[in-house]
Amino acid sequence: MMEDLYQEIILDHYRRPQGRGLREPFEAEVHHVNPTCGDEIDLRVHVEERDGIPYVADVSYSGQGCSISQASASVMYESLAGRSLPEAMAALGRFQEMVQSKGEIPGDEETMGDAVAFAGVAKYPARVKCALLPWMAWKDAVVRATEGDGTDGGSNE
């Protein structure tokens, strides 16, 4: 049962996070916290147009938290960086739908890659917020970046 939650892929990302560290350039930076446990993330996005289509040129982050939130940030980086914005939004949608499904939606490894390892989190209601923390921070940052609104804090409450 617990192995569903702490899959080896998740522990790997926790121990060796991908894309970690705040980088330049960026159009928006956000700070999100999970007020129930104190997990925090600072996240920056760099969006640039390629052939008229907006791309997530970079997502960079730093923060502290449990293995689920930290591994989720690493997987989020791999899932979103370098994708077109519509593709990245779709990936966010798939991830959110899966972890909020109470275990009903197993996720598709084909389209989701390592993110599918978070399917087990859906059975632990208290941990869904941990998994979503970096993804919601990214969504907030993208909205701010594309609306040209600079930097501000936020909360995923």
Add this chain to the structure above:
Amino acid sequence: MTLVTSATPLDARSIRQDFPILHREVRGGGRLVYLDSAATTQKPLAVLDAEREYYLTCNAAVHRGAHQLAEEATEAYEGSRATIAAFVGARPDDIVFTRNATESLNLMAYAFSNATAKAAQGSDLPAGAERFVLAPGDEIVVTEMEHHANLVPWQEVCAKTGAVLRWIPLTSEGRLDLAGLDALITERTKAVSFTHQSNLLGTVNPIEPISAAARRVGALVVLDACQSVPHMPMDVQSLGVDAVAWSGHKMLGPTGIGCLWARAEVLDSMPPFITGGSMIETVTMERSTYAEPPKRFEAGVPMVAQAVGLAAACDYLQALGMDRVAAHEAALTRYALDRLDRMPGVEVVGPTTSADRGSAISFTVDGVHPHDVGQVLDSRGVAVRVGHHCAWPGCRAMGVPATTRMSPYIYNDVDDIDAFCEALVGVQQVFGAR
């Protein structure tokens, strides 16, 4: 028949017979090892039965109604107040029932902001309310280890009145650093509110030096006793403080009831908090006058069943003997601290000796976030609390973002501590921390 004296240790195994929930299975068949009593305790059958009996036999709105049920319900409610008062050495009329300790502390804090606002308008205030009227530059003193419930309400008072919040800092061991007390509590200080026993660190604070400093300057002293009333013999009138707040659900009682004790002259001089029915003396369209305490602070139909349940909890604890409860917990605390001390990679956050320390033990595990510690413990049936424990500034002061906290009570024994420690080794295995 065995003679039970104050020296006879508690028998947790037989106590557990009174708590059916402790016999349920968790996470696919494991035994429940409940070590989260600092958050809330489980309830014995006696408490559940008392509440059920009340609803079965005499449920009615108290203090009104001309029928027999209302009479009996009022008797049950006021009788419960007397039992609960006796449990902490108080007069019944000096006990106010609230929703929880958070509300009790807010009641005290609002006495200040309401009195200040009313004084500014020239509105009527009870005799003696001047001590609750704040001016910009007045000061309120708390400590860095407070639960948010005894911090945020005072921040709000300051924001509304221009008073300044100051606090007693912590030592690296998680005790109050009283070295600067005389510079901190001055003629400007109007209230000093602090916790008796830290829910984060387990520290039992010395009341006397703080209350003596407050008395010297005429400041009101409020004690958050949430983590002490359930765990040690308590005589509120001899503490040297003006008000004491605690919760029912942390001492075997139901949720939805808390208590505030205050010295009679303090309650008398306080303006009301929540207003409405039951707390008035006379009402006209223009204005109202208010009932004497404790009714002045109990607006609306009160939590009668919860009061009955809490009184049953007091009876239950009284029958065990609070000195035996304290001795039982001290023994478990010593045992747990000793075992944790011998575990590599495990660091206790808070006092590491059992002197002036309660049974709530916070700790960190090298390389493993508290949430993950709690999750793996849970998979082995061990229920603990993780996070900042609503004492975020205290965590920061101790240099940790969060902790895992285990907190045993009367129904736990060394077997539970052993199960907890074995599960903790499992945590380190899962995360390869060792």
